[in-house]
Structure formats: structure tokens, C-alpha cells
Amino acid sequence: MSAIGMEQRGAPRHRVFKHGTLAIPGGGVVDCTVRNISTTGARVDVDSPVGLPDIVTLMISTDHFVRQCRRVWCNDNRIGLAFD
Template sequence: MNGSTIEKRTAPRHRVLKRGTLAFVGGGGVDCMVRNISSNGARLDIVNPVGLPPSFKLVIEADQFIRRCHPVWSNDNRIGVAFD
């Protein structure tokens, strides 16, 4: 990053490395790795972001964490989600 980069996030991010699942409303889901998280959203690594539904739940079983969210950006196998 260069010195002129503007931080757009409204909540601080916390770097993590936690196994998660994107659970779909109609059933099914995909595994993911949570790389950072804030009160507003998270950055996730997934095998293939193509074909994700417009909303889903992020489940982190180890933390008993479940939040409804939607994708806001994707880049290769990484996606950013905002919590609803």
C-alpha cells in the first residue's frame, strides 16, 4: 500500500485464520477460511466464488458464530462480505 491509500472501513479489522462455512438458504454450502473479520464484515478465502447466491450465512462453528451476509467484492479465490 502507498501512503495515499484511503481506508474505507468503518470498523477495525481483526486478522484471524478460522475455518468457516457459507451456508445457503435452500440448503448446502461451501467451506471457507476466514482471514479477517470486523463487526461489519469479513474477508474469506474460498475455492470458487463463482455462483454464490446473493445472500448466505457465515458460520464459524469454533466460535458459535452465525451471521447473515452478502458478497461485496471478489478477487480470484477471495471475497469480501458485509454482514446484514
């Protein structure tokens, strides 16, 4: 298989469609939709990434999931997060 067709991430991601929230240091939360997730990170969709800091906490209440993470990329309303 060519390098182009191979997974480039540290861990394979699994497609999901879950409601989540991004907690902002100092208070406040932003609703998001988790689109894929792995042991090392996730991709989420938000209404607008404007004003969202680089460090947030991703929470998925149905899974009792809480992880501090940092933004590694942003494209329109899509955000790539790496778990700390």
C-alpha cells in the first residue's frame, strides 16, 4: 500500500456521531459533535470556532468521557484535537 493510502495518525480513529461539549478554561462551554475519536485525539464540529482557545476539555456525557486536549488544526467548523 502506498504512503498516501496509509493512516498518518498515531492511533486509528473510529467514526462516531456523538454530542459533546468543549469546556473552556475560566468558564463556559461550547456544544460540539464528535465525528471521530481515538486514544490520542478526536475530530469535532462546532457552530463557530471563533474565540475558542487552543486548550479545552472535551466531555461526552453519555460515555462519562472527559479529556483535556489541545487544538492541532481547524478548518471552517471542523477542529482536530489531540488529547494531553
